[in-house]
Amino acid sequence: MEMTNTTINKRAVIEFNDFSFQYDSQKRPTLHDVNLTIYEGEKILIIGPSGSGKSTLGNCLNGLIPFAYPGKIGGSVKLYGHDLTSLNIFKCSQYVGTVLQDADSQFVGLSVGEDIAFELENDNVPLETMHHKVREVAGIVDMASFLQRSPFELSGGQKQRACLAGAMVADAPVLLFDEPLANLDPSTGKSAIELIDTIAKQRNKTVIIIEHRLEDVLHRHVDRILLINHGTILADMTPDELLCSDLLEQNGIREPLYVAAMRYADVDLSQTKHLSDDTHYDLNGQQHLVKSWYQANRSVVQPIEKEAVLTINDLCFSYDGIHPILDHVDLTIHQGEMMAIVGKNGAGKSTLSKCIVGFEKIDGGTIFYKDLCINDWTIKERANAIGYVLQNPNQMICKTMIYDEVALGLLSRGYDKDTIETKVYDTLKICGLYEYRNWPICALSYGQKKRVTIASILVLEPSVLILDEPTAGQDYRHYSEIMEFLTTLNDRGITIILITHDMHLMLEYTDRCVVITDGKIIADTAGSVVLSDPRLIEKAYLKRTSLYDLAQKCDINDPVAFIDTFIRHEHKESPL
Amino acid sequence: MKIKLFSYNQLDTLIHQLSGLTKLLCFLIMIFTVILTYDIRVLLFMLAFAIVCFRISKIPFDQVKLIFGYILVFLLFDFVLSFVFAPQYGVEVLGTRHEIFSFGGPFVLTWEELYYLSCKTMKYLCMFPVGFVFFFTTNPSEFASSLNHIGVSAKICTTVALTMRYFPDVSRDYTNISLAQQARGIDMSRKEKLGRRIKNVMALLAPLIFSTMDRVDAIANAMSLRGYGKTKKRTWYSFRALQRNDYLALAVCIVIFVISLSIRLFVTKSYFYNPFIGW
Known part of the structure; x- marks a missing residue:
């Protein structure tokens, strides 16, 4: 109640009244019945599954709607009291600075300084003032010593800070972040959330974050969460209230793991305190519930000995012959495993997989497939044994029809027409795409396209499948769909290697986790062990799982076993 | 990527410090100088000058090795084919004839033809280092x-x-x-x-x-x-006003251009300089 009193005195910066929006290309409105007021200095999180309308709402704030994406507006939106339709995109950007989702795609300049300056350049700010202002803003985000550098030489976190500086340079009072955590390793994501929080406080900015990774955003306090689904606002409440409700689960948003664990243990969430604060939450005397749940459900899995399918010995690789990207790597991958390779951006994860499939020529070492040395195999020969799926399906698809796309690899291998048809249909059935076999690919969703690319690799019957960030940018439902699909492939005996930043994924779906840092493997063990080891977490830019803290709060002396118990329980409960 | 093709590199050499405009103008002036002459003395000087510029700019030779290889192959072809298709062109344009060797039929190698073909090859050779310097040092x-x-x-x-x-x-x-x-x-x-x-x-x-x-x-x-x-x-954040060195560089290029043109207009009084007169 205190909160409402203080906000009433504040100035409303954004007001939606019975707002609706329909893209010109759509039959039905994407947003409808939106009523919302955002006050000066507030920090708001907008969450919702893919296709819920949350990005559309964001675009209404910065003017991309209706100025770049035309459509029909109902009701009204006011920015600082001005009706949106009376402004233009440039006026909107004076009020709202936007940091778009993918840092790489929004760099305009060839150097960090130039990129930060872009808005000033367009404003015809004189050279001297511009240089001064750029230095000042770069200082705020701690990038002052990088002004001369090319944005592409930066780490993921630095790229994002450069983008933030670019959005702040013209002093817009509102900052809008569209999925700021996509593509960041866990530790960098955490720092990003901390930086946003610091800037909001120091510079007195109103901050709006659109994101579906709820637990990561809640690392720092937010004032309100807006839950959006089916084009309208379903909830507008404090984080504590929202976490206590059932709304998250109903709308396909993943709740923080420690909250999920408490639910399993039948903790009365409404009796807890500061539930959304991942360090200071208080179970308020219900710790014993968690502990007894753990003791009742505890089980131990026995590791099974398996044959090696890939053996990598003393692998070395560098791009320039000076800086090693992979430094004497030894790794054995077993038949039928589902494993993850994790590590910070640029640690060498993707390079390792490219060396395995032959995209990069290694400088030293040997790679064995079963007991054959594949060092001299061509890319095409290796592809028969080891399939590699790129992160972006658009980079792989080159036919217009699903059938042709999947058949492509077989055609070039000279199979006859009947064999191809049988193989393609079998693969489509496994991938759940059989009923779409005569569809054009452009009619598919992102997740389905991903399946097509997996099918087009799978049809060659490789026994190992390497996937680069298979779930990047996907909401919880699509994430689960893709991962459950990969699990069914794994159950058929295909070895699966996942390269990922997603700690949930690693924890939940893999039995083994290899951690790479600076070209070396620094750990090779179960995910739950990795995420409980502070030394590893720091070295590899990972983030400790909140289940570990919960175990400690509840006086459980074996946090690793607690995490394993939780994961197994969750698999049993899984709706899919 | 093991080879970085055509990427602008950032070094602090005399040439990198010049403004992009200066480099474009100098590039054009030098190209014109080379195009407007068939005088081996001027061309030798231009080639030396271009190589010096290339050295000053500290572009690693590895970066251009591949393209340079292709250019050499192309020039070799050009040299041979030009002879095959017009073995007497050098004699025609220079107006004198000094035979070296006869391959039979019309294929008689003359000093004039050799001279003409060398000049032509050298013209191309001058242009490439200058082009590399422009592309690799300009932001x-x-x-x-x-x-x-x-x-x-x-x-x-x-x-x-x-x-x-x-x-x-x-x-x-x-x-x-x-x-x-x-x-x-x-x-x-x-x-x-x-x-x-x-x-x-x-x-x-x-x-x-x-x-x-x-x-x-x-x-x-x-x-x-x-x-x-x-x-x-x-x-423009990266705008640099022309400085003393820019004017100097422009002046040097213009002087070279003027000298080369004067030699053509007042000394040799023709497009082709013929060193064989009076042999």
Whole structure:
């Protein structure tokens, strides 16, 4: 109640009244019945599954709607009291600075300084003032010593800070972040959330974050969460209230793991305190519930000995012959495993997989497939044994029809027409795409396209499948769909290697986790062990799982076993 | 990527410090100087000058080795073919004839022909180091800003800068796509027949275009959100006003140009300098 009193005195910066929006290309409105007021200095999180309308709402704030994406507006939106339709995109950007989702795609300049300056350049700010202002803003985000550098030489976190500086340079009072955590390793994501929080406080900015990774955003306090689904606002409440409700689960948003664990243990969430604060939450005397749940459900899995399918010995690789990207790597991958390779951006994860499939020529070492040395195999020969799926399906698809796309690899291998048809249909059935076999690919969703690319690799019957960030940018439902699909492939005996930043994924779906840092493997063990080891977490830019803290709060002396118990329980409960 | 093709590198040499505009003008003046003469003395000097510039700019030879190789092969072909198709052209333009060796029929090698072909080859040889220096030492945005300052419209200049900015991205995409397709058996190497190869490369275009379209969409939004197109004018963060060294460099190039032209107009009094007169 205190909160409402203080906000009433504040100035409303954004007001939606019975707002609706329909893209010109759509039959039905994407947003409808939106009523919302955002006050000066507030920090708001907008969450919702893919296709819920949350990005559309964001675009209404910065003017991309209706100025770049035309459509029909109902009701009204006011920015600082001005009706949106009376402004233009440039006026909107004076009020709202936007940091778009993918840092790489929004760099305009060839150097960090130039990129930060872009808005000033367009404003015809004189050279001297511009240089001064750029230095000042770069200082705020701690990038002052990088002004001369090319944005592409930066780490993921630095790229994002450069983008933030670019959005702040013209002093817009509102900052809008569209999925700021996509593509960041866990530790960098955490720092990003901390930086946003610091800037909001120091510079007195109103901050709006659109994101579906709820637990990561809640690392720092937010004032309100807006839950959006089916084009309208379903909830507008404090984080504590929202976490206590059932709304998250109903709308396909993943709740923080420690909250999920408490639910399993039948903790009365409404009796807890500061539930959304991942360090200071208080179970308020219900710790014993968690502990007894753990003791009742505890089980131990026995590791099974398996044959090696890939053996990598003393692998070395560098791009320039000076800086090693992979430094004497030894790794054995077993038949039928589902494993993850994790590590910070640029640690060498993707390079390792490219060396395995032959995209990069290694400088030293040997790679064995079963007991054959594949060092001299061509890319095409290796592809028969080891399939590699790129992160972006658009980079792989080159036919217009699903059938042709999947058949492509077989055609070039000279199979006859009947064999191809049988193989393609079998693969489509496994991938759940059989009923779409005569569809054009452009009619598919992102997740389905991903399946097509997996099918087009799978049809060659490789026994190992390497996937680069298979779930990047996907909401919880699509994430689960893709991962459950990969699990069914794994159950058929295909070895699966996942390269990922997603700690949930690693924890939940893999039995083994290899951690790479600076070209070396620094750990090779179960995910739950990795995420409980502070030394590893720091070295590899990972983030400790909140289940570990919960175990400690509840006086459980074996946090690793607690995490394993939780994961197994969750698999049993899984709706899919 | 093991080879970085055509990427602007940032060093602090005398040539890097020059403004993009200066470099463009010097580049053009030198090209004209070379085009307007067939005087071996001038060409030798220009070649030496170009090599000196190349050395000053500290461009690693490795970076241009590949292209340089292709150029040499091309020049060799040009040399031989020019002789085969017009073995007496040198005699024709110079007006004297000193035979060296006869291959039989019309194929008589003369000093004049050898001289003419060497001059022609040297002309090309001069242009390449100068071109390399221009492309590898010019900051594209700074160059775009110079263009804008001499009156080219801001829109065109921004487009120039953006193209340079996106070139590495698109080439990275292309590498990824082509490798992924090779894994599926689309062979782009010499093992495949030419017709098939062309067809295979065409197959890569669809994914390349689609991923490029994604980029275009994202960048267009990012740019309008940051005020691009608000007015017809803009300022440039990387603009550098012409400094003393820029004027000096321009002066040096102009002097060379004038001397070369004077030699042609007043000393040799012809396009071709003939060293064989009086042999």
